Amino acid sequence: MSTGFSPERILIEAGAEGLPMTQRILARLPDVPVETLHAVGPWVRRMRRKADLAQVAKKWLVISQYRGAFLKKCPGTQGFVCCNYWVVNAATGCPLDCTYCILQGYLGNNPMIRVFGNTDALFSQLASVFAANRRRNFRVGTGELTDSLALDGLTDLSRELVPFFAGHPNAQLELKTKTDQVGNLMDLTHRGRTVIGWSVNPPSVIASDEQGTAPLAARLCAAQRCCSAGYPVSFHFDPIVLEPGWEEAYREVVQQIFETVPARAIAWISLGGLRFSPELKPIMRRRFPESRLVCGELVPCPDGKLRYLRTLRVPAYRQMLGWIRELGPQxxxxxxxxxxxxxxxxxxxxxSRIRELAGLFG
Ligand code: SF4
Incomplete structure (x- = not known):
């Protein structure tokens, strides 16, 4: 199987050399230079001399150990509806390069791609939290600070995560991606407890603003493979870009989804309009001067993020919801x-009164 991502340099934190994940990665990348990492600071300073720190940092892979709590409740925002999501951060940084990616402004002191090799700690933490809260249902994602599958060809993390969640009836995992790298998933025992999710956009947005990601057709083909392997799947229209002709383009994506996978296999679909923090705007402008996303009319919202006007968002969501309901009422x-x-x-x-969301948000 292709590893998908091939870094130019690997830095191994002292103490992480002997971890099985480290050994697996090194065996898959025998020609990539490897160095021991004692402190991140000097490496970041060295990188900052380059023109585009984010671009350079995406080519360096750090293997380290995470010493905090892997599982965290998605913090949500005051006044916004909480979708009861938990996040596991087993990696930070992403080899893909979307113009609107929040990570560009986020990982300032640690911009490289990092994977945490101490998966034994990850799984023992998850097992004890799930066991201590048997009445609670945990909906867990790994894609908060990375793409859930973009590094999987190197780490094989899904091969541990999916069978683990299969054995925990009060937890459900979502692996959310913009890739088509599902080869690792095909022969795993999942018992329907892992949902494989794709962020989707019309091909024009993917081509202009989602560099390095799989084309829409490849994502849908991967979704079909996952359905054939019995996985529930999900789709995230996020970020929805409202520009001339958006209705036709997004309606077409909705149709293609329902032509490709059976509605009964779709666990959920989310809708999220384009949004970003004001601090990200100059970074986007500098890194992607051609992108039209920074030129849209976005206004500050109570959480500090810029969004389209409410008078544009609400009708757009209603239309999207209507197209989805026509093809998948449930x-x-x-x-x-x-x-x-x-x-x-x-x-x-x-x-709280939307019946079909009770199982998700409850
Ligand atoms: S796939 Fe997600 S994490 Fe990766 S660059 Fe795009 S938005 Fe960022």
Whole structure:
């Protein structure tokens, strides 16, 4: 299987050399220079001399050990509807390069791609949290600070995560990606407890603003393979880009999804309009001067992020919801990072009273 991502340099934190994941990665990349990492600072200073720190940092892979709690509740935002999501950060940084990626402004002191090789600690932490809270349902994602599958050809993390979640009835994993790297998943025992998710956009947005990602057709083909292997799948229209002709382009994506996978295999679909923090705007402008996303009319919202005007977002969500409902009336559809009043304007009732979301948000 292709490893997908091939770094130019590997830095191994002192103490992580003997971990099975480290050995696996080194065996797969025998020609990549390897050095021991004692402190990140000097390496970052060296990188900062290059023109585009984010671009350079995406080519360096750090293998280290995470010493904190791997599992965290997605913090949510005051006044926004919480979708009851938990995140496991087993890696940070991403080899793909989307113009709107929040990580560009996020990982300032640690911009390289990092994988945490101490998976024994990860799994023992998860097992004890799930066992101590048997009445709670944990919906867990690994894609907060990375793409869930972009590094999987190197780390094989999915080969441990999926069978682990198969054995925990009060937890469900979502692996969210913009790749088509699902080869590792095909022969795993999953018992339906792992959902494989794709962020989707029309081909024009993928081509202009999602560098290094798989084309839409390849993502949908991968989704079909996962359905054939019995996995539930999910789709995230995120970020939705409202530009001339968006209706036709997004309706086409909705149609293609339902032509490719059966509606009953879709665990959920989310909708999230383009948004980013004001601090990200100059970074986007500098790194991607051609991108039209920074030219859209976005306004500051109560959480500090820039979004399209509510008067544009609400009708856009309603239209998307209508197209999805025509083809998959039972599919759970939720809004990502939206305020209560936007939810009510779209669904004509509060999120807590949307029947098909009860299992997700409860
Ligand atoms: S796939 Fe996700 S994490 Fe990776 S660059 Fe794009 S937005 Fe960022």
């Amino acid at each position: 599919v759970a559809v939720y809004l990502c990072m939206e305020s209560r009043d936007v939810w009510e304007a779209v669904y004509h009732r509060p999120a």
